[in-house]
Amino acid sequence: MSVDKIFVLGVNHKTAPVEIRERLAFSSDPGTPFREIRVIPGCEEFCFLSTCNRVEVIFVSSLGEETERRIRNFLFAGRMSYEEAGRYVYLHRGEAALSHLFRVGAGLDSMIVGEPQILGQLKQAYRNATDQQCTGLILNRLLHKAFSVAKRIRTETGIGSSAVSISYAAVELAKKIFGSLSHKKVLLVGAGEMAELAAQHLANQGIDEVIVANRTFERAVKMARCFNGKAVAFEEMVEQLAVVDIMISSTGAPGLILLKDQVKPIMRQRRNRPLFLIDIAVPRDLDPGLNDLENIYLYGIDDLQNVVEINRAERDKEAVRAERIVTEETLKFMLWLGSIEVSPTIVALRQKADAVRAAELARTFSQLPHLSDKERKALDMLTSSIVNKLLHNPIIFLKKEGKDETAEDKRARIDVFHRLFGLDSNGNGPDQED
16 A cells, blocks of 8 residues: 555644634534544545644545545634635645654654653544544554554653653643742642643642532542542632632633633632633633733643743653654554555465466376375475575565655556566456466
8 A cells, every 4th residue: 555645634733823723622522523524535544633732634545635625624614714724734644644643642743742641642532433433454553553653762762751741831830930839729620631630740749739620520529539639519610719829720611611700809809819820721711811810820721832941951852762763663664554555466476376386287287197195295395386486586576665766666666567477457366368
């Protein structure tokens, strides 16, 4: 199979600001992408990845541009024009698509280089795609390779130990505002993975109390118990702002959950003590107008990009080693793809050679009826050995990749091979015209 049939189409935190990314959130109906993309002409396999910082479709298609255009239309339909979407979308094809996916899985393309959360999200996206029977031979192999590449990078480099997650970046930002976080109270709104990671980091910093608010109260209770904190009803969120110092919000709500007018009277109760708000949800949870209020510090997910400089040089050094591994593994995967492309031709060649050998043996045996079973077996082994030795160099030639060989060059080489050995045009068996 040609590597040029593999594509990655999407947007991320580098190409689109949060207000654009949140317009592509599909959390309201996670089944929509699978229903819509699977019927697009030419889309043979696909996996849909949607996180706070990226929305990507990894797909296999022989139609290329037509499939890409329809997938882009699906992502942006009703949100913006095709032309406007072109300002934010990226398309990787072939070797670039493989490299991009491996970098994503390893955290090299994340807002905070090396953060591990994306790998779990990619694995979940793959599980969703396999549950919907949207993947096949190519993407099954490719996604598993992406997981193993990420594991290898974390084993052979220090990028995991020196990297930080988005949640940790939020905690580091809180430390810059308050100095020490001991004796501070934090309100976590949302009980998902992002909130849990933030709570873990806060506990390590000696936070005085963790309060958890969630629409599902049972989940809030479970998380609060993990951190010796307390759970409150989602409707109590606003009144809790009178006593906490930090609020970190990471719900999956489709719209804003906290407005400027709700917080304004709370600040009088607080006697204008600083209130630090971190919004790591996509779409955003907190009203941007909150920044206009005195002694309120509101930071969104895009603000976290420049927060953590600790270990920056070390992370970058480890990232260079990780990029080398990505390049190596990309080349290995391309060799596997190349073997898939030539395999039918090799099978056809062996089938034809075996058919010729079997026919000639049968003719010989009919003319020499006095041969014993031992002699017949010896002749069979002899002819098989001759055929294998004759085919060895042609097969090596077929498998060998030229340094600057393009996909078109390879197809031309395979075509010449078919004509040279009289194989059928599809490479599925011996030529019946002989």
